[in-house]
Structures are given as structure tokens and as C-alpha cells.
Amino acid sequence: MSAASTAKAPAYVANTKVGRITDFVDERVGGSGILREFGRKVFPDHWSFMFGEVALYSFVILLLSGTFLTFFFDPSMAETHYNGSYTPLKNVEMSVAYSSSLDISFDVRGGLFMRQVHHWAALLFVASVAVHMLRVFFTGAFRKPREMNWVVGGVLLILAMAAGFTGYSLPDDLLSGNGLRIIDGVIKSIPVIGTYTSFFLFGGEFPGTMIIGRLYVLHILLVPALILLMIVLHLFMVVVHKHTQYPGPGRNDGNVVGYPLGPVYAAKAGGFFFIVFGVIALMAAFFTINPIWNYGPYDPSPVSAGTQPDWYIGWVDGALRLMPGVLGDFHFEFVVFGYVLTLNVLLPALVPAGLVFTVLFMYPWIERWITKDNREHHVLDRPRNAPTRTAIGMAGFTFYCVMWAAASSDLIATHFMVSLNDVTYWLRALFFLGPIIAFVVTKRVALALQRKDREIALHGRETGRIVRLPHGEFIEVHAPLDEYKRYKLVGFESPVPLPAEPNEHGVVTRKEKRRAALSRWFFEDRVAPATPAELEASHGHHEAVEAGAGQKTLSH
Amino acid sequence: MGNHSDGSPNHSGTVATAGQNEVEKFQDPGIPPHRLRLADTDPKAAKRAERQVAVLFGTSVVGTVIFLVAYFAIDLGDDSTIATIRLQNALLGLGTAFAMLGIGTGIVHWAKALMPDHEVSEERHAIRYEDDRKAAVRIVDDIVEETGIKRRPLIRNTLLGAVALAPLPALAVFGDLGPRPDDKLAHTMWAPTDGKLKRLARDPDGTPIKASDVTIGSAFHVIPEGLNELHEGKLNEKAKAVVLLMRLDPASLNPSPGRENWGYNGIVAYSKICTHVGCPVALYEQQTHHLLCPCHQSTFDLTKECKVIFGPASRPLPQLPIAVDDEGYLVATSDFKEPVGPSYWERDEHERSINS
Numbered sequence: 001m002s003a004a005s006t007a008k009a010p011a012y013v014a015n016t017k018v019g020r021i022t023d024f025v026d027e028r029v030g031g032s033g034i035l036r037e038f039g040r041k042v043f044p045d046h047w048s049f050m051f052g053e054v055a056l057y058s059f060v061i062l063l064l065s066g067t068f069l070t071f072f073f074d075p076s077m078a079e080t081h082y083n084g085s086y087t088p089l090k091n092v093e094m095s096v097a098y099s100s101s102l103d104i105s106f107d108v109r110g111g112l113f114m115r116q117v118h119h120w121a122a123l124l125f126v127a128s129v130a131v132h133m134l135r136v137f138f139t140g141a142f143r144k145p146r147e148m149n150w151v152v153g154g155v156l157l158i159l160a161m162a163a164g165f166t167g168y169s170l171p172d173d174l175l176s177g178n179g180l181r182i183i184d185g186v187i188k189s190i191p192v193i194g195t196y197t198s199f200f201l202f203g204g205e206f207p208g209t210m211i212i213g214r215l216y217v218l219h220i221l222l223v224p225a226l227i228l229l230m231i232v233l234h235l236f237m238v239v240v241h242k243h244t245q246y247p248g249p250g251r252n253d254g255n256v257v258g259y260p261l262g263p264v265y266a267a268k269a270g271g272f273f274f275i276v277f278g279v280i281a282l283m284a285a286f287f288t289i290n291p292i293w294n295y296g297p298y299d300p301s302p303v304s305a306g307t308q309p310d311w312y313i314g315w316v317d318g319a320l321r322l323m324p325g326v327l328g329d330f331h332f333e334f335v336v337f338g339y340v341l342t343l344n345v346l347l348p349a350l351v352p353a354g355l356v357f358t359v360l361f362m363y364p365w366i367e368r369w370i371t372k373d374n375r376e377h378h379v380l381d382r383p384r385n386a387p388t389r390t391a392i393g394m395a396g397f398t399f400y401c402v403m404w405a406a407a408s409s410d411l412i413a414t415h416f417m418v419s420l421n422d423v424t425y426w427l428r429a430l431f432f433l434g435p436i437i438a439f440v441v442t443k444r445v446a447l448a449l450q451r452k453d454r455e456i457a458l459h460g461r462e463t464g465r466i467v468r469l470p471h472g473e474f475i476e477v478h479a480p481l482d483e484y485k486r487y488k489l490v491g492f493e494s495p496v497p498l499p500a501e502p503n504e505h506g507v508v509t510r511k512e513k514r515r516a517a518l519s520r521w522f523f524e525d526r527v528a529p530a531t532p533a534e535l536e537a538s539h540g541h542h543e544a545v546e547a548g549a550g551q552k553t554l555s556h
Numbered sequence: 557m558g559n560h561s562d563g564s565p566n567h568s569g570t571v572a573t574a575g576q577n578e579v580e581k582f583q584d585p586g587i588p589p590h591r592l593r594l595a596d597t598d599p600k601a602a603k604r605a606e607r608q609v610a611v612l613f614g615t616s617v618v619g620t621v622i623f624l625v626a627y628f629a630i631d632l633g634d635d636s637t638i639a640t641i642r643l644q645n646a647l648l649g650l651g652t653a654f655a656m657l658g659i660g661t662g663i664v665h666w667a668k669a670l671m672p673d674h675e676v677s678e679e680r681h682a683i684r685y686e687d688d689r690k691a692a693v694r695i696v697d698d699i700v701e702e703t704g705i706k707r708r709p710l711i712r713n714t715l716l717g718a719v720a721l722a723p724l725p726a727l728a729v730f731g732d733l734g735p736r737p738d739d740k741l742a743h744t745m746w747a748p749t750d751g752k753l754k755r756l757a758r759d760p761d762g763t764p765i766k767a768s769d770v771t772i773g774s775a776f777h778v779i780p781e782g783l784n785e786l787h788e789g790k791l792n793e794k795a796k797a798v799v800l801l802m803r804l805d806p807a808s809l810n811p812s813p814g815r816e817n818w819g820y821n822g823i824v825a826y827s828k829i830c831t832h833v834g835c836p837v838a839l840y841e842q843q844t845h846h847l848l849c850p851c852h853q854s855t856f857d858l859t860k861e862c863k864v865i866f867g868p869a870s871r872p873l874p875q876l877p878i879a880v881d882d883e884g885y886l887v888a889t890s891d892f893k894e895p896v897g898p899s900y901w902e903r904d905e906h907e908r909s910i911n912s
Binding site (some may be wrong): 020041078085105106107109110112113116117145175179181182184185186188189190191192193194195196198199200201202203204205207208210240241249250252253254255256257258260263264267270271272273274275276277278279281282284285286298299300301302303304305306307318321322323324325326331332333335338339340342344345348376378406409420421424444481483484486487490491515528530531532533 | 580582584585586587588623627632633643644645646647648649650652654655656657658659660661662663664666667668671672673675676677679680683719724730733734735736737740741759760777779789791792794795796798828829830832833834835836838839840850851852853854864866867868869870871897898899900901902903904905908
């Protein structure tokens with residue numbers, strides 16, 4: 001058939017050279033269809049959508065700068081005597097890994113810059129992943145249909161921390177060596193398999209001669225490959241779901257409002273890559289990060305005071321610090337059937353991180369179960385419009401931050417001239433009380449903000465213009481909002497608690513009762529959006545005031 | 557702003573709901589009208605924006621030049637100073653920053669000032685269509701039917717068994733990642749070799765310490781004699797054997813029964829490896845006789861045989877029994893009487909075998 005039909009329709013011939021090359025490729029891969037689908041795809045725009053982009057771009061920068069570093073870094077733990085141009089360490093015995101890291105810093109042109117870029121980009125990568133997840137959580141973007149993408153994001157966060165830690169340890173300097181030793185101590189505390197795991201990881205006793213090479217392979221091959229795989233999954237799902245959008249006039253769960261990919265969105269997002277790169281370059285130019293030459297090579301004997309892990313490991317280290325080893329006469333390490341259970345290490349290393357990540361991964365399903373909300377959501381919640389969720393998020397954030405602060409307990413003590421022990425006691429108390437306080441305060445603040453929205457929607461914004469009425473009363477004039485601004489304040493859902501419902505056998509199960517109790521806890525304090533009728537009523541009210549008809553209230 | 561509970565039936569002070577019968581909602585007014593930018597109406601403003609974008613791109617070129625000049629013109633050589641490296645790093649960074657920020661801000665400015673900024677609305681499509689689901693179910697049913705796996709449980713079960721077992725070699729093959737721990741963690745270099753007691757030596761130079769060198773209030777970082785001469789596994793041995801040596805007024809030491817002669821004239825030696833997770837307990841507070849681990853702030857009281865008085869450690873630091881040899885040098889009379897460093901599953905077993 002083809003011979004006949006192609007003869008009828010004259011084949012397309014491009015006019016320009018570029019056109020002919022494009023056509024050549026297009027005929028063989030079908031690019032037109034892809035461009036037709038995506039070329040004008042609409043993306044909603046908001047500054048808070050930027051964090052995910054920062055994460056993606058800093059990962060690209062990590063790949064670029066990391067590849068450069070691999071050309072010069074030698075992950076060997078063989079002993080050598082330093083013979084580079086950094087005189088204070090001349091002839092000092094050290095591992096080849098440390099020596100080659102010094103060479104990168106001092107003898108390879110641009111090597112120090114690349115190390116700085118790589119380390120700053122790594123810090124920014126984990127930070128932007130974390131902040132992006134906070135944004136997703138507080139705006140409810142994890143709801144159906146994006147629950148699985150939320151999980152992929154959580155996996156990415158863990159992988160980002162793993163990439164960071166394995167890389168941090170590679171230079172084999174004193175600081176990172178002590179970090180590895182802490183990891184070894186934590187691994188040894190694991191019941192039954194701990195000692196074996198430690199020996200298998202280090203290829204024998206700590207520190208051995210294997211660990212840097214093994215971490216190197218994890219750091220440059222396995223972990224980045226997994227991160228890349230997860231990013232592909234993540235972006236694939238973003239395309240399938242299309243992006244969420246903030247609530248506002250003209251936006252609903254059935255549409256997506258924003259700029260077309262080409263040209264505006266592509267230009268903004270593409271340009272933003274260069275901005276992220278530029279900012280990282282600025283930091284690398286002017287702010288020293290991880291000056292390994294100050295620490296010296298790894299040696300199990302010395303340690304410097306006031307040492308800190310990279311920020312993203314801080315919360316786990318802080319948990320280790322907070323846990324008391326002995327409470328009164330009770331020792332958290334005990335012997336069971338002849339074997340040692342060292343809970344003073346095991347509990348803080350596993351429980352808080354386990355709790356945070358379990359709740360993080362399960363949260364979309366927990367909320368869906370409580371609210372019985374099985375609808376698709378593409379319009380985000382403003383955090384204030386979901387007070388209980390926002391409060392839960394802040395409680396978790398506070399929990400994290402208390403542990404994070406605890407990782408600097410010694411620096412807090414020396415900096416503010418307070419007792420180290422008191423800092424620890426306070427942080428121990430805050431570990432339990434902080435999340436509760438944060439929950440209550442956040443919920444009240446969210447409800448108060450919602451009420452303020454109501455006031456503004458019904459009575460307009462304050463103009464700051466004070467008017468004296470004929471009978472001597474002073475009032476402040478409020479300017480009514482236009483319908484677009486008002487819709488932003490009233491266009492949200494305020495669910496009511498969902499009472500327990502009998503199942504198909506007519507029985508209200510205990511689980512269902514529990515769900516109903518949680519639903520009450522979730523939604524009992526609520527502020528409903530203002531309605532047109534209320535606006536009508538308040539208008540009448542207003543005119544009365546402005547006409548000076550004897551209303552005594554100043555409240556509007 | 558006074559009244560905070562508009563129209564509320566008032567269950568609690570924080571509830572503000574619309575009246576029960578007012579279910580009516582505000583209607584969505586649609587996308588707000590597009591507001592023109594200056595560059596949309598004023599050709600001069602558009603021209604200005606165009607020039608600004610060009611200047612930003614030009615800045616990027618300058619940045620690239622700065623980078624290249626800094627790379628080729630600054631010679632690190634063999635005798636480069638820190639100042640040279642710092643200068644080169646700053647210029648390379650500045651050049652890159654200009655090069656990147658010039659392009660980035662230029663493009664974004666171009667997009668924001670000159671490209672059309674009309675927001676458009678696009679319909680979302682269903683993620684899954686019911687037709688597709690039905691078709692997919694039919695296909696899967698057909699595939700399963702054609703394999704016959706439901707009718708032939710023998711095939712299914714043997715396949716499941718085979719697939720479940722097949723990954724085991726992939727696990728087993730990692731068996732040589734490390735040696736068996738055995739009792740390696742239970743012993744250190746301090747054990748006497750061929751009946752010869754090991755001298756205490758200074759860390760890091762390895763010179764032996766005389767008892768007369770140790771004045772009251774002083775502290776020494778100690779390694780076993782011969783450690784520096786090891787060719788293999790030096791760091792492994794050091795990671796277990798490092799010791800802190802201090803001299804106190806003998807009256808302030810309170811040795812428990814059986815440990816009275818583990819010190820010499822107020823000189824005592826304790827493992828430097830924290831019993832928490834193994835950091836070196838490097839800080840000695842001379843006045844209070846406390847040892848502090850800088851990593852997690854475990855604090856040990858020297859006057860109470862290094863009992864834990866604060867922080868996450870749960871066990872005292874192990875004490876190294878010491879004495880003085882004929883030449884007046886400090887020696888370890890035996891290895892530690894318990895494994896040093898962080899706890900591990902078999903630790904108690906090892907401690908019992910050391911003491912039996």
C-alpha cells in the first residue's frame with residue numbers, strides 16, 4: 001500500500017539545512033508527537049515550586065564536579081608520606097586517599113574550587129530535597145494521586161543523606177574518620193549481627209584498609225545510580241499527574257493554570273539552573289567548606305573539640321548525644337542471656353529516625369484513612385486551611401530540630417557561656433515537650449490566620465484611613481476586596497468530623513470508632529470559609545456604620 | 557477586629573462556622589484579567605529590557621574570561637602559598653559565578669519582561685480510563701490463561717521455590733567481605749609478649765614514659781611501646797590500645813577491691829576509647845578529675861574509676877593495670893581486663909573469657 005499512497009501525497013521537504021536535519025531525525029524517532037504533547041504543556045508557577053528544581057540542579061552540578069574529582073582522587077588506604085605543596089603536613093604519614101585529597105586542594109589547578117563546589121552542592125542538595133518535602137507536606141501535595149511520588153521523594157531524601165555521608169568520609173581526614181568510628185560503634189550495638197556487620201563493612205577491625213575504597217564505589221556508582229533512577233521515576237510521575245497548583249480564582253481540580261512550557265516556563269526553569277550553579281560557585285569562591293588540611297590525617301587517638309558532622313547527619317548524632325547512658329542507677333546497657341544489649345546506643349540511633357521516616361512514608365495513607373477522602377487533589381491547601389496537618393508537620397519539624405540542635409550542644413554551651421549539662425537537660429525535655437508545644441501553637445496560629453482571612457473576606461482590608469463621623473466617632477475605613485482576591489480567601493474546603501459509620505454488616509467496628517475519634521481530633525476545631533450570605537449581611541452592617549446610624553461597634 | 561466567632565453556634569471559642577443552613581458558596585470568578593507589563597505597552601521599556609538582557613549575557617562572557625585568566629595566569633607551581641591558592645579559588649569561583657549568573661538572570665529577565673506572560677488553563681485528563689482498565693484486565697486474564705499457570709500448580713510451586721532460593725548465592729558470595737570477628741575485639745597490644753611487659757610510650761613519638769616524669773595533675777596520651785614499629789594494622793591496634801595516663805593525689809583515687817595495685821603512686825591509666833561509640837575521650841579536666849568525650853559529651857569521673865557521671869555512655873572506661881619496671885619506666889602488667897571501646901553483642905562473653 002505504501003508505494004501507492006506516498007506517491008499521491010508529495011513528501012515533505014524542509015527548506016533549511018537545520019530543517020532537513022530535524023526532519024531526518026523526526027522521521028526516524030517521531031519527535032513531532034513528543035513536541036506536540038509537551039511543547040506547550042502548562043506548568044503552574046509559584047516560588048515554592050523552586051525547591052525541587054534546586055534539588056535537581058544541584059544534583060546535576062554534583063555529577064559534573066564529582067566526575068572531575070574522580071580523575072584525581074585515589075581511594076587507597078595504603079600508607080604514604082605527604083609530599084605536596086602544603087608545607088605543614090610535609091612528610092606526615094597518611095593514607096593515599098588523604099594525600100590525593102590534599103593534592104586536589106593544593107596542586108591541581110581548580111581542584112580546590114571543584115571540591116568546594118562539590119561539597120556545597122551536596123549540602124544544598126540534601127537541604128533542597130528536605131525543604132521541597134516540607135513544601136509538599138504542608139500544602140497537602142502528597143494526597144491522591146501523588147502518594148507514591150511522595151514515597152519516592154522520601155527514598156530520595158534517604159539516598160541523598162547516604163550519598164552525602166559516603167562522600168564525606170572519602171578524604172580519610174581526622175574529622176570524617178571519627179565520623180566513621182561513630183558509625184562503627186553504632187553498628188556494633190546492633191544485636192546478634194552487629195559485630196559481624198562491622199567486620200564485613202570494614203573488612204576486619206576498625207579502621208582497616210578497605211572502607212574508603214568500598215565507600216568510594218558506593219559513592220560514585222551505586223548511590224548516584226539509585227538517585228538517578230528515583231529522579232527518573234519522580235519526574236515520570238510528575239508528567240503523569242501534571243503539577244499541582246495553589247488555590248486561587250480560575251484554578252480547580254479539573255484544570256491546570258500556568259505558563260506554557262515553551263517558551264516562558266522552559267526559559268525560567270532553564271535559566272534557574274544557571275542561577276543555582278552561579279550561587280554555588282559564589283559560595284565555593286568565598287566560604288571555606290571542609291578544610292581537610294586543618295584536620296590532619298585520620299588517627300584513632302586525637303580528636304578536636306567542637307566537631308560537627310555535615311548538617312544532614314546532625315539530627316542522628318544529636319539523638320545519640322541526648323540519650324542518657326545511665327539514669328539514676330539504671331544502666332541502659334545490660335546483659336541478656338550472656339549477650340550485651342546496649343540500648344543507650346541502639347535506641348537513639350534507630351528509634352527517632354525510624355519514627356520520623358515511618359510517619360513520613362505512611363502519612364498520606366494515615367490521613368486518607370482518617371478523612372476517608374478518596375478524591376484526586378490537584379489544588380493545594382494553604383497550610384492554614386489544614387490546621388491539624390500543619391500542626392502535625394510542625395511537631396515533626398520541631399522534633400527534628402531539637403535533635404539537630406543537640407548535635408551542637410557543646411557549641412551552644414561554649415557560645416552562650418552556659419553549662420553543657422544544662423543545655424543537654426533542656427534539650428532532653430524539649431525532645432518530648434517541643435513537638436507538643438509546636439503542635440498546639442501551630443494549630444492555634446493556623447486557626448487565627450483562617451479567622452483573619454474570614455474578617456478580610458467579609459469586611460475588606462484595613463486602609464489605615466481614619467475617618468471621623470459627624471457625631472464624633474472615629475472609624476477606620478476598610479476597602480472591600482475584589483472578587484478575585486476574595487475568592488482566594490474563601491475558596492477552600494473545611495471538612496467536618498466524620499462520625500463512625502457501620503460497615504456492610506451494620507456493625508460499627510472498633511477500628512472505625514478509632515478512626516472517627518481521630519477524625520474528630522483532626523477536624524473539630526475548624527473555621528468555615530465565609531459565604532456570600534455572610535458578605536451580604538456584613539455589607540448591610542458596613543453601610544450602616546458608614547452612614548453613622550448609631551452603631552456603636554468599632555469592630556468592623 | 558473584635559468579634560472572633562462570626563455566626564457560630566459556639567461549641568468552643570475557636571470554632572467559627574457558617575450557619576448550618578447556609579451551604580451556598582462563592583462562585584469561582586475565573587482567571588483574573590491579564591495585567592499588561594510596562595514592556596507590553598511602552599516600546600522604550602521593551603527596548604530597555606532587551607538591552608538589560610544583553611548586558612547580563614555580556615556579564616557572563618566577562619565571567620568566562622575571568623575564569624580562564626585565573627586558571628592560566630596564576631601559577632600554583634611547587635612553592636605556591638596558601639594566599640595564591642586562595643586567590644585562584646576566589647577568582648575561579650567569581651568567574652564561574654558571573655558566567656552562570658549572567659546567563660541565568662539574563663534568561664529569566666528575558667522570560668519575565670519580554671515573553672508573553674498570559675496564564676493559560678489546560679484541562680487535566682483522567683490518569684486512568686475505565687475502558688483501559690477493562691482492556692488491561694482482559695489482557696492479563698488472557699496471558700495468565702495462556703500460560704496455564706493456574707491449572708498447573710506444580711509448575712507454579714516449583715518456580716516459586718526456585719526463584720526464592722536463587723538469590724541465596726548472591727548473598728553468600730559476599731561472605732569474604734570481612735573475616736570472622738572471633739575474639740579480636742577482646743585483645744589489645746598491651747598483652748605482654750613472651751613474658752615481657754609493654755612499656756607505656758608517648759603518643760605519637762613512641763618514647764617510653766618514666767614514672768618520675770609524671771607529676772601530679774599532668775596527663776599523657778599513651779600508646780604501647782612498639783606500636784609505631786608495626787608495619788601492618790598499625791591503626792587497627794592503635795584504635796584499641798590508646799590510653800590516657802594521669803596522676804592524682806593517691807588519696808583522691810578510690811580503687812575497688814582487687815584494683816588497689818592497678819595504679820602506681822597515684823598514676824592511673826584508662827582506655828581512651830569511649831565506651832559509647834568509640835571516640836577518643838580526649839579532654840581531661842584537671843580540677844574536677846573528669847574525662848570528657850568531645851563527640852557526645854560522655855563524662856567519666858576519674859576519682860570513681862571512670863564511672864559515667866553524664867552523657868550517653870553506660871559503662872566506665874576500662875582501666876589498664878600498670879606498674880614500674882626496674883629502670884623506672886611505666887609498664888602495663890597485663891592487657892585490659894575487659895574489651896575496650898563500644899559495646900557489642902559478644903562483649904560479655906569476651907569479658908568472661910578474659911577473666912577466667
